[in-house]
Amino acid sequence: MEFLVRSTTSFPPGLSAQDILDLRGQERTLAMALRADGILKRLWRLPGKQGTLGLYETKDATHLHDVLTSLPLFPYLTVEVEALATHPQEMTTDVAAAVPASGNGSRGSR
Amino acid sequence: MEFLVRSTTSFPPGLSAQDILDLRGQERTLAMALRADGILKRLWRLPGKQGTLGLYETKDATHLHDVLTSLPLFPYLTVEVEALATHPQEMTTDVAAAVPASGNGSRGSR
Amino acid sequence: MEFLVRSTTSFPPGLSAQDILDLRGQERTLAMALRADGILKRLWRLPGKQGTLGLYETKDATHLHDVLTSLPLFPYLTVEVEALATHPQEMTTDVAAAVPASGNGSRGSR
Amino acid sequence: MEFLVRSTTSFPPGLSAQDILDLRGQERTLAMALRADGILKRLWRLPGKQGTLGLYETKDATHLHDVLTSLPLFPYLTVEVEALATHPQEMTTDVAAAVPASGNGSRGSR
Amino acid sequence: MEFLVRSTTSFPPGLSAQDILDLRGQERTLAMALRADGILKRLWRLPGKQGTLGLYETKDATHLHDVLTSLPLFPYLTVEVEALATHPQEMTTDVAAAVPASGNGSRGSR
């Protein structure tokens, strides 16, 4: 099941720059593992924001909660989760499968 | 450039069931063309809602506006658009490319 | 997976009282089937509101969307869905299982 | 009378990890007592959130307030309470009683 | 148990002035009965609004819902209900009892 996860990061004043660097490094490492696992499918930045928008796929909300609370940055995140239902157009595998990440936005007429 | 497009559909009372069926058919046809064009990349239903959440890729917001206003359902849509910035993790093509649609959510431990 | 489903009902002016009665009857019948199926687990009224709050259990959001859109009242509903994660306290079956509906609120000290 | 209780937890910076662990332990103990008392009937996590959604049954709002303020975590909670009215469908005991906690969501057609 | 009930009235265009007059008459009659019953305790106008703010006392939210849905104006009301808990200062009968309606606001120094 897919979820849209919107998270905003805010570090308490006391946290040193080095602490933050370490946390971000650990976050990146875990993110790679989650991608390899097919759990983290896409990740975007929201321009000007200190946070991300992510597309996750997990068994259910309980599994998602375990994944999110395992993120090193979790204690500093404010998270909004939205459950996504599969659209009939994507129930036929041929169309939905080929979904490359951000590439060349020039396709399609203006 | 990618955009998250949240749309809610509401038909005026006067529209017949047949009109609505026709509109939805035309909408599906155009959606397939937009997918083939790489413009419509993913489409979800929001459970219980009369609308969709879509991931679009276009040259810019002007191109996106042209695409959205060309949708047969556009006159009956309320649309919220969010511009998405590429996350550094997805700037390296190997990871970001392989992004299958909704499949097996069982991956990744609980 | 469990979901909290908040729905508000509003009938268009043209719908006759008889139409509404029929719809409500069909809704009740389907609700009984969904309860028998373990899908609709609890249903409440929000005092003063024209709508309900329901606890549903389905495979995922897609299954929930199918269930909700099959409700006779669906065309007249505005729905908000919240995905629920199982709390660790309820992962051990003995506690969570015994969850009778509204009964005697007198238990527990004031 | 039943209430839906939505609570968000936020600990002040000064509170040590050990303090928090102790508080959560005391909270769990009280929760068990409240369940045994039929006051705390269901408890869920909201995926990604630092808080819970609970179904409580008490004599009235005053009794509920006493229960909530007796929670060890209460000083660190932001709470939203919603009064629930019994739905006619659940006034007949046979249907409403059998309400197992989260189990197998596979029932019911897709 | 006491509830604060905020209701906004909006009549559909088709309803005649006479219909509205009749409805308001029936509403007043029922209000008197509810007052005599100790259920409707206070009723205010919110300046400039088409609606009221009421203090109700009923057994529970289910009883309140029955009362509100029995109001002739109910089909034209949008209602917000807030459950009220008794304040410790009012648990001792002597103070709380003497609570006259709007009278002379001149008491107490400026």
Place this chain on the structure above:
Amino acid sequence: MEFLVRSTTSFPPGLSAQDILDLRGQERTLAMALRADGILKRLWRLPGKQGTLGLYETKDATHLHDVLTSLPLFPYLTVEVEALATHPQEMTTDVAAAVPASGNGSRGSR
């Protein structure tokens, strides 16, 4: 003139438990005086909230502001004030006068 006053209490971290106890004691003492003066007419707790809902009667908003800012807890309060207009049903003294505080909610049919 009557006002509905909704206040939320939040103490800064530095304030000791004893300070808070003292403040609450002084608040209770002043509340009694305001009741005797007919200014504070009713006070409720909002279940789960750190604050109160109060019915005040003062000459005007300026008088109310003086009363509220004289409360020992005022520096720690966030306050929302709503001006209340007398409802025609309460302009005849006989009905409105007899308005006992929270008593037996059992009156009135379900």
Place this chain on the structure above:
Amino acid sequence: MEFLVRSTTSFPPGLSAQDILDLRGQERTLAMALRADGILKRLWRLPGKQGTLGLYETKDATHLHDVLTSLPLFPYLTVEVEALATHPQEMTTDVAAAVPASGNGSRGSR
């Protein structure tokens, strides 16, 4: 006592241009009477809005409600009322009295 009254006007489709003209004429006439009475003290347009912002002075909220409901446009208004308390700086008559309407904004340095 002074109030800030924010009102938005929306006419139902059926109302003819002539009806609206007549209503506005009656509104203007009543407004002049209210000004002469010292009740309507200032009236502004909110740029781009179909409505006004007004400064009213009445005995209390009940008096204000009577005034507002007597406006010919009242059935077509959505109104928000805010009670205003006199600021200590304006309790001394010499300063507060001289309060000309919109005149020359050029005073005071840039």
Place this chain on the structure above:
Amino acid sequence: MEFLVRSTTSFPPGLSAQDILDLRGQERTLAMALRADGILKRLWRLPGKQGTLGLYETKDATHLHDVLTSLPLFPYLTVEVEALATHPQEMTTDVAAAVPASGNGSRGSR
């Protein structure tokens, strides 16, 4: 040009009572100068709030920003500004000019 300026004051914990007293004194002095200049025309308290509502007249928004940022309390203010357009009824000087501050609200029938 006239503006409605709504400001909420919140002092950081570190600021001493004496600092605050001094700031308020300086604020009052500047306010008197702005009144003499015809820039600050009216000032109200919002009952129960730590802040004010002010009617200002300046050349334009830039001039207003200069005035507001020159206030001693500015660093501690959260400000909302609304541009006001002159209402046709006040374009004729005779009516608009005579606008006394808060006086006797008893004028005008109930």
Place this chain on the structure above:
Amino acid sequence: MEFLVRSTTSFPPGLSAQDILDLRGQERTLAMALRADGILKRLWRLPGKQGTLGLYETKDATHLHDVLTSLPLFPYLTVEVEALATHPQEMTTDVAAAVPASGNGSRGSR
């Protein structure tokens, strides 16, 4: 003085396609005149929205209100206006003057 004007268009059901075309034509004509007058400085579409975002320069809010209410589409617009103050960086004419419309977004490094 500059204003940001956000407007959303919604036509009532009864308005024919031809009426709408005519209105849009008249709107375009007036827009050109306003541009020539230096009043309408920039106009954007908000992707997916039925409305525009405009940068206007007028003497004051009253002048802006006259301009907006003169727009043929005004009866069908919902408008939000924000007053803009000149930034110190733009008070020196050399920088601020050269402000071409949308052109080449490629400048500046990624």
Place this chain on the structure above:
Amino acid sequence: MEFLVRSTTSFPPGLSAQDILDLRGQERTLAMALRADGILKRLWRLPGKQGTLGLYETKDATHLHDVLTSLPLFPYLTVEVEALATHPQEMTTDVAAAVPASGNGSRGSR
């Protein structure tokens, strides 16, 4: 592509006045470079606010995010970004090009 960027500045208590002065100096220097680059096209103050409203032109949202995060004040900003689509009226270069900054608002009739 153009974006409207709304940012609010809030400095943590620990930051010295000198630090803030230095940051603002660095911000101004970078702003000049961004203007020379055609990326920062207009910048306004919102009267009474600690922040700005800016019109930016960048390749896409990713480029915009890089620009915004490069601002010295970025760690202290809360930012809202809105993607802007070119309006058909501005697709013909002659009109859109000549867009002087804030100048003489006196043009155009009242």
